[in-house]
Amino acid sequence: MEKFKTITSTIIPLPIENVDTDQIIPARFLKATDKNGFGDNLFADWRYNKDKTPKVDFVLNDPTYTGEILVAGKNFGSGSSREHAAWAIAGYGFKVVVSSFFADIFKNNALNNGILPVVVSPEFLAEIFASVNENPKTTLTVDLLNQTITNNANGKAETFEINAYKKDCLLNGFDDIDYLLSKKELIEKWEKSDANLFK
Amino acid sequence: MTNNPQQISLSKKQGKTLFDKIWDAHVVSTIENGPTQLYIDRHFCHEVTSPQAFNGLRERRLKVFRPEKTTMTADHNTPTINQELPVKDPISRNQLDQFAKNAKDFGMPIYYPLGHEKNGVVHIIGPENGFTQPGMTIVCGDSHTSTHGAFGTIAFGIGTSEVEMVLATQCILQTRPKTMRITFNGKLNPGVTSKDLALYMISKLTTGGATGYFVEYAGEAIRNMTMEERMTVCNLSIEMGARGGLIAPDETTFSYVKGREFAPKGEEWDKKLAYWKTLKSDDDAVFDRELEFDASEIQPMITYGTNPGMGMGISDSIPTLDEIDAAGRISFQKSLDYMGFAPGEKLLGKPIDYVFLGSCTNGRIEDFRLFANYVKGKKKADNITAWLVPGSWRVRKQIEEEGLDKILEEAGFAIRQPGCSACLAMNDDKIPAGKYAVSTSNRNFEGRQGPGARTILAGPLVAAATAINGCITKP
Numbered sequence: 001m002e003k004f005k006t007i008t009s010t011i012i013p014l015p016i017e018n019v020d021t022d023q024i025i026p027a028r029f030l031k032a033t034d035k036n037g038f039g040d041n042l043f044a045d046w047r048y049n050k051d052k053t054p055k056v057d058f059v060l061n062d063p064t065y066t067g068e069i070l071v072a073g074k075n076f077g078s079g080s081s082r083e084h085a086a087w088a089i090a091g092y093g094f095k096v097v098v099s100s101f102f103a104d105i106f107k108n109n110a111l112n113n114g115i116l117p118v119v120v121s122p123e124f125l126a127e128i129f130a131s132v133n134e135n136p137k138t139t140l141t142v143d144l145l146n147q148t149i150t151n152n153a154n155g156k157a158e159t160f161e162i163n164a165y166k167k168d169c170l171l172n173g174f175d176d177i178d179y180l181l182s183k184k185e186l187i188e189k190w191e192k193s194d195a196n197l198f199k
Numbered sequence: 200m201t202n203n204p205q206q207i208s209l210s211k212k213q214g215k216t217l218f219d220k221i222w223d224a225h226v227v228s229t230i231e232n233g234p235t236q237l238y239i240d241r242h243f244c245h246e247v248t249s250p251q252a253f254n255g256l257r258e259r260r261l262k263v264f265r266p267e268k269t270t271m272t273a274d275h276n277t278p279t280i281n282q283e284l285p286v287k288d289p290i291s292r293n294q295l296d297q298f299a300k301n302a303k304d305f306g307m308p309i310y311y312p313l314g315h316e317k318n319g320v321v322h323i324i325g326p327e328n329g330f331t332q333p334g335m336t337i338v339c340g341d342s343h344t345s346t347h348g349a350f351g352t353i354a355f356g357i358g359t360s361e362v363e364m365v366l367a368t369q370c371i372l373q374t375r376p377k378t379m380r381i382t383f384n385g386k387l388n389p390g391v392t393s394k395d396l397a398l399y400m401i402s403k404l405t406t407g408g409a410t411g412y413f414v415e416y417a418g419e420a421i422r423n424m425t426m427e428e429r430m431t432v433c434n435l436s437i438e439m440g441a442r443g444g445l446i447a448p449d450e451t452t453f454s455y456v457k458g459r460e461f462a463p464k465g466e467e468w469d470k471k472l473a474y475w476k477t478l479k480s481d482d483d484a485v486f487d488r489e490l491e492f493d494a495s496e497i498q499p500m501i502t503y504g505t506n507p508g509m510g511m512g513i514s515d516s517i518p519t520l521d522e523i524d525a526a527g528r529i530s531f532q533k534s535l536d537y538m539g540f541a542p543g544e545k546l547l548g549k550p551i552d553y554v555f556l557g558s559c560t561n562g563r564i565e566d567f568r569l570f571a572n573y574v575k576g577k578k579k580a581d582n583i584t585a586w587l588v589p590g591s592w593r594v595r596k597q598i599e600e601e602g603l604d605k606i607l608e609e610a611g612f613a614i615r616q617p618g619c620s621a622c623l624a625m626n627d628d629k630i631p632a633g634k635y636a637v638s639t640s641n642r643n644f645e646g647r648q649g650p651g652a653r654t655i656l657a658g659p660l661v662a663a664a665t666a667i668n669g670c671i672t673k674p
């Protein structure tokens with residue numbers, strides 16, 4: 001995994017609540033056996049007409065909005081456990097998703113793919129939408145080391161939470177599997193001990 | 200208060216919740232300021248969320264650490280007719296072939312491909328074959344893994360990176376969730392199913408209402424349920440955001456598990472049973488959140504919107520805009536526009552095009568019994584296309600053994616072959632754009648049952664009544 005660095009970027013606003021994983025990547029695109037190409041089908045049903053032409057009124061098809069940060073309404077990523085949702089977001093080029101609330105599994109999946117989910121207060125979120133409404137070139141700065149997010153349109157900043165272990169993983173570009181593999185001996189010992197009730 | 204010695208010793212011995220007991224029994228290590236390393240007793244695996252995990256193992260040159268602890272079944276992407284023929288869609292076929300190759304390359308001993316007598320939807324075949332046992336930790340790359348919580352397990356859905364972790368190490372890193380207990384006092388009224396209870400609960404909590412929590416279900420209405428009914432409730436835990444849901448095992452649980460192929464036998468059974476009987480929340484256990492509902496207030500439920508939290512009693516009206524808080528109005532209106540409904544509208548009597556009975560929520564034998572019993576001697580409405588999809592080959596066999604297939608056929612219904620089918624419409628079972636489906640599955644998201652499909656979630660009885668009358672009908 002790539003190391004996560006401080007990002008300053010324009011944003012793509014999606015002020016919709018409860019964006020579920022079936023919207024992020026519809027099930028019919030889950031037939032692949034690798035992780036590539038999902039970015040093209042991110043938000044497919046909102047983004048394309050039946051004949052695959054882009055829907056002009058959808059934000060990803062509006063050249064006014066670009067950037068590596070997706071800002072979405074409350075309860076982003078609810079629904080299925082499909083990691084394809086995270087692969088689609090990463091594949092499209094997003095590094096950060098900002099919302100006032102994330103579904104649990106999505107949050108884990110994002111972190112496991114080097115995408116940082118940033119939880120902000122509802123007020124801060126509303127201000128981002130207002131800023132970008134006024135000026136589409138509004139930027140946000142996300143500083144993982146100091147756990148701060150700044151709306152550069154008004155200079156306001158908030159701190160965000162992240163588990164210390166996950167922060168370390170992102171900053172250093174390593175993942176859970178590396179960690180668990182380093183614990184193999186411990187796992188074998190545990191399996192043989194009385195603690196293991198389902199041998 | 201704090202220097203009262205009795206108080207201190209009491210709080211020291213603070214009882215444990217059922218969740219705590221199972222979790223604590225599976226901790227291999229804890230990372231400071233980080234997640235817990237949990238040991239996983241049973242891993243279920245299907246063709247859609249696993250190929251990248253197996254490829255990950257190949258890239259890292261790893262073997263599967265404990266192959267016997269993984270159960271593999273093809274279900275999400277499979278056709279529900281002509282399964283004996285080659286799968287038509289080349290991309291689906293490729294995924295199934297890849298699944299078979301992974302089972303073979305990694306020496307996976309428990310693999311149920313298409314057509315296998317034990318094949319079926321992953322959360323149906325787990326309990327059916329005795330893989331699911333009280334006290335276990337269970338994961339699967341599918342959010343409805345929460346189903347297995349009905350047996351008193353910690354069961355939850357994981358992403359593909361996590362599937363890879365489990366395959367490689369039989370462990371996973373997880374942050375301990377908070378605990379919530381939801382108690383259903385009183386009895387359910389006749390004609391009200393466990394699906395209605397679950398949809399009612401989600402409509403009260405909303406889709407994010409239990410995010411961050413693991414839920415224990417308790418109370419008279421839950422205790423009175425069969426295992427299959429309990430599975431329906433636990434299955435839907437994820438739809439209110441919960442990490443999972445569980446129910447303390449009791450005699451109902453033990454007698455369900457006993458004698459199943461992979462269940463413990465003989466002396467091992469006695470030992471396990473003694474342990475299982477300790478699996479309940481202590482009387483003085485404290486939950487982070489407690490909720491109570493009166494089960495007798497629940498009526499048959501339907502959903503009207505595009506998430507499972509947008510549910511109401513079948514005779515009620517859709518909320519009006521001023522009943523929705525300002526921040527949610529755009530999403531609410533968008534959702535109703537998609538469904539072709541208006542705020543304040545009543546849905547009883549609304550014409551429907553499709554009825555789907557199936558999925559890991561309502562694809563078990565009891566669901567088919569309820570449905571068959573209702574339609575017996577009646578005729579399916581002409582405007583309804585009905586897809587009746589058993590959750591597994593075993594369910595289908597039981598349908599035939601009990602003669603339910605005859606009853607259903609006489610009423611104008613046909614039984615398909617098992618699979619996830621229209622629950623997520625990865626195969627050909629797609630509801631056409633703009634059409635209405637009353638579905639016993641678990642998600643009414645936009646496009647979930649096919650691009651443009653309009654899903655109304657309900658229990659098997661509402662589905663049956665709707666199939667007979669051709670419109671939304673109270674059973």
Ligand code: SF4
Pocket residue numbers: 274275320321322341343558559560618619622623640641
């Ligand atoms: S039936 Fe539906 S919810 Fe259940 S495992 Fe299959 S796709 Fe997932």
